[in-house]
Amino acid sequence: MIYSPLESVVYRLKEAVERVIRERYGLEESVRIEEEKKYGDFSFKCFSLAKAIGERPDKMAEAVKLGLEREHLPFVESIDAVGGYVNFKLNIPELAKMTFEAISKLRDKYGFNPAPSVERIIVEHTSANPIHPLHVGHLRNCCLGDSLARLLELRGHDVSRHFYVDDVGLQVAYAAYGYSKLGMPEPSMKPDHFIGYVYACTYNIVETISIRRRLEELKREQEFEEYKSLVSRLDEVLGVLSRLKKKSPETFDKLLDRISSEVDPEKEIAKINRLYEKKDPSVVDIVRKTVLTCLKGIKETLERLGVFFDSWDWESEVVWSSLVQEVIGRLRTTEFVAYKQGALILKAEEAARALNLKELLSIPIKYEIPDMVLIRSDGSTLYTTRDIAYTILKFKNAEKVVNVIGVEQKLAQIHLKIALSILGFMKEVKNLVHYAYEQVKLSRVRMSSRRGVIVTIDDLIEEAKSRALLEIEQRARVLSYDEKLSIAEAIGIGALKYSMLSVSPTKPIVFDWKRVLDFTQNSGPFLQYAYVRAYNILAKSSEGESILGCKVDTRLFASKEERDLLKHLSKFPAVVAKAADDLRPDYITEYVNDLAKMFNLFYDNYPVLSAEETLRKARLKLVASTALVLRNVLTILGIKPITRM
RNA sequence: GGGCCCGUAGCUCAGUCAGGAAAGAGCGCUGGCCUGCGGAGCCAGAGGCCCCGGGUUCGAAUCCCGGCGGGCCCGCCA
Numbered sequence: 001m002i003y004s005p006l007e008s009v010v011y012r013l014k015e016a017v018e019r020v021i022r023e024r025y026g027l028e029e030s031v032r033i034e035e036e037k038k039y040g041d042f043s044f045k046c047f048s049l050a051k052a053i054g055e056r057p058d059k060m061a062e063a064v065k066l067g068l069e070r071e072h073l074p075f076v077e078s079i080d081a082v083g084g085y086v087n088f089k090l091n092i093p094e095l096a097k098m099t100f101e102a103i104s105k106l107r108d109k110y111g112f113n114p115a116p117s118v119e120r121i122i123v124e125h126t127s128a129n130p131i132h133p134l135h136v137g138h139l140r141n142c143c144l145g146d147s148l149a150r151l152l153e154l155r156g157h158d159v160s161r162h163f164y165v166d167d168v169g170l171q172v173a174y175a176a177y178g179y180s181k182l183g184m185p186e187p188s189m190k191p192d193h194f195i196g197y198v199y200a201c202t203y204n205i206v207e208t209i210s211i212r213r214r215l216e217e218l219k220r221e222q223e224f225e226e227y228k229s230l231v232s233r234l235d236e237v238l239g240v241l242s243r244l245k246k247k248s249p250e251t252f253d254k255l256l257d258r259i260s261s262e263v264d265p266e267k268e269i270a271k272i273n274r275l276y277e278k279k280d281p282s283v284v285d286i287v288r289k290t291v292l293t294c295l296k297g298i299k300e301t302l303e304r305l306g307v308f309f310d311s312w313d314w315e316s317e318v319v320w321s322s323l324v325q326e327v328i329g330r331l332r333t334t335e336f337v338a339y340k341q342g343a344l345i346l347k348a349e350e351a352a353r354a355l356n357l358k359e360l361l362s363i364p365i366k367y368e369i370p371d372m373v374l375i376r377s378d379g380s381t382l383y384t385t386r387d388i389a390y391t392i393l394k395f396k397n398a399e400k401v402v403n404v405i406g407v408e409q410k411l412a413q414i415h416l417k418i419a420l421s422i423l424g425f426m427k428e429v430k431n432l433v434h435y436a437y438e439q440v441k442l443s444r445v446r447m448s449s450r451r452g453v454i455v456t457i458d459d460l461i462e463e464a465k466s467r468a469l470l471e472i473e474q475r476a477r478v479l480s481y482d483e484k485l486s487i488a489e490a491i492g493i494g495a496l497k498y499s500m501l502s503v504s505p506t507k508p509i510v511f512d513w514k515r516v517l518d519f520t521q522n523s524g525p526f527l528q529y530a531y532v533r534a535y536n537i538l539a540k541s542s543e544g545e546s547i548l549g550c551k552v553d554t555r556l557f558a559s560k561e562e563r564d565l566l567k568h569l570s571k572f573p574a575v576v577a578k579a580a581d582d583l584r585p586d587y588i589t590e591y592v593n594d595l596a597k598m599f600n601l602f603y604d605n606y607p608v609l610s611a612e613e614t615l616r617k618a619r620l621k622l623v624a625s626t627a628l629v630l631r632n633v634l635t636i637l638g639i640k641p642i643t644r645m
Numbered sequence: 646g647g648g649c650c651c652g653u654a655g656c657u658c659a660g661u662c663a664g665g666a667a668a669g670a671g672c673g674c675u676g677g678c679c680u681g682c683g684g685a686g687c688c689a690g691a692g693g694c695c696c697c698g699g700g701u702u703c704g705a706a707u708c709c710c711g712g713c714g715g716g717c718c719c720g721c722c723a
Contacts, residue, residue: 343721367648376721383723408717519685521671537682609682
């Protein structure tokens with residue numbers, strides 16, 4: 001079974017070139033056949049090899065051309081030697097036959113392209129703090145993680161999607177404290193939005209109380225400089241509070257009232273955090289209920305996005321299993337751990353130098369790695385410390401772990417790897433990928449979950465949907481309102497996903513609705529529209545998708561547009577392989593955007609249904625193949641293919 | 646201050662891993678076409694010191710060194 005037509009052709013070409021070089025020059029060389037658009041389909045450059053053996057590049061190109069011509073390669077139409085280049089034009093009818101065969105056999109699996117060796121891979125993604133709704137940043141994380149998982153599956157890997165429920169830590173304690181003060185009521189809005197609201201209110205109310213207390217002290221001590229700056233900080237927090245109050249006055253007042261009557265809320269919160277780590281029954285219920293409530297809302301959003309997980313890993317379970325204590329115990333026996341002002345720290349720089357980790361982890365030699373705090377002076381652990389144990393657990397069921405985490409956590413991930421190295425998990429460190437992506441910037445909005453200012457995924461979906469609906473209305477198709485709504489949802493969500501995936505992960509995304517929902521180019525709707533066009537030609541034909549099973553005369557594809565389209569279709573599994581191996585979903589978006597453009601060009605210039613019968617069949621099969629590939633790609637990207645819009 | 650990432654057409658970006666032939670696309674702009682298998686079109690054109698300066702090389706947008714500009718990180722937060 002040939003999964004990847006173009007790849008197999010190029011591979012045969014590569015072998016042929018190597019054979020010729022071996023026969024002509026007696027050299028065992030591995031050569032590279034590169035894609036070329038201007039002078040043919042592929043090319044081989046002779047320069048470096050020619051230089052190595054003291055031959056003239058143009059002479060070598062000529063020799064390779066002659067040698068290849070004697071081989072009579074059926075999938076090559078012509079070979080040219082120009083300067084030091086050997087240029088190849090592919091025999092498109094032959095390639096088309098192979099491609100059609102692969103497509104008709106594999107159908108929805110066309111694109112599947114198993115790697116030479118398959119692995120069990122855990123993709124951990126989204127993993128938002130379970131105390132507020134998902135926001136734009138999580139959207140990028142979620143889309144990347146989900147499409148990476150799908151890509152790796154297409155490479156034949158055994159992929160498991162994990163969501164790390166970070167239910168341990170100070171922030172969760174704040175939310176749980178506030179929620180419990182309210183008497184843990186049924187949320188009056190979407191549950192994650194409600195918990196997020198409670199968290200923001202609680203955080204700022206507590207902050208106000210501590211600032212006021214500190215101000216009293218400063219007044220007594222006559223520290224006017226600090227007093228002044230703290231007053232302006234207080235103003236800021238009060239501003240946040242008044243804004244929060246407007247959103248849900250009853251909940252707010254109740255919370256304010258009950259927290260203000262406490263002696264020392266901050267201490268209470270730290271206590272919840274400490275006790276929860278010890279699985280103390282007095283706090284387990286309130287923390288769990290808080291987190292589960294929020295998670296319910298988060299799951300609703302994920303479901304709407306069509307994203308699922310195989311495993312929900314609770315951080316508390318890792319802590320309670322005593323693995324965290326074990327890890328700390330083992331680290332403590334090494335020379336790299338010390339106490340500093342009551343906290344247990346890991347001397348990361350020293351460890352990295354002693355174990356020679358800098359090169360392995362690509363850390364600059366002159367960069368001084370800061371210490372890592374393992375245990376707070378009050379005895380509680382920190383996120384990264386707990387992550388050491390969690391990572392060890394993940395590797396019990398996988399050879400490779402991909403963590404989709406923002407680039408801002410780079411240092412924490414380096415700390416994690418250093419700690420694992422000290423513990424002897426070298427193989428794991430090498431197979432632990434911090435898949436770092438840049439931030440999503442919304443013009444003007446500066447988000448902060450503490451201040452309760454976040455643009456949630458739910459908000460974005462709603463806005464995308466209503467904008468899409470507006471576009472649909474303008475076209476005035478004969479569709480019922482319900483149909484329009486569900487199409488708008490598919491377009492809106494598809495547009496959001498595409499916008500998150502189409503930018504390479506190292507670049508920040510500047511979110512811009514005009515671009516997200518640009519129906520004419522490089523967007524989700526643009527792809528969906530191409531699919532609609534292809535689908536409707538098929539729907540109008542008598543054969544429909546069954547044309548994929550029919551033999552057609554591939555020699556009829558004479559135009560540049562048809563040739564380009566066929567070549568592009570044959571390339572798809574190769575793109576999947578590259579995208580999966582390099583973890584780059586944006587390679588797929590680039591591919592499919594080109595595919596849609598090529599199809600549009602074909603569509604506008606070559607009639608299908610009204611063509612002469614043998615030609616009609618050939619073109620119809622090309623349309624069906626394009627539709628199928630579009631559908632498969634959209635699925636990888638998590639975008640819903642629709643048949644009307 | 647130190648580290649990382651980014652800098653290519655008016656705009657949004659490919660191309661940089663693995664150096665190669667006149668630097669690619671779309672949008673926008675200019676001019677033309679078209680009553681179409683869904684016009685959310687089609688064809689043509691203009692538009693580039695590939696951030697700057699050195700170096701390596703027969704050859705640099707691509708590799709190396711030094712700058713400049715923007716973002717992020719350097720928490721007993723996650």
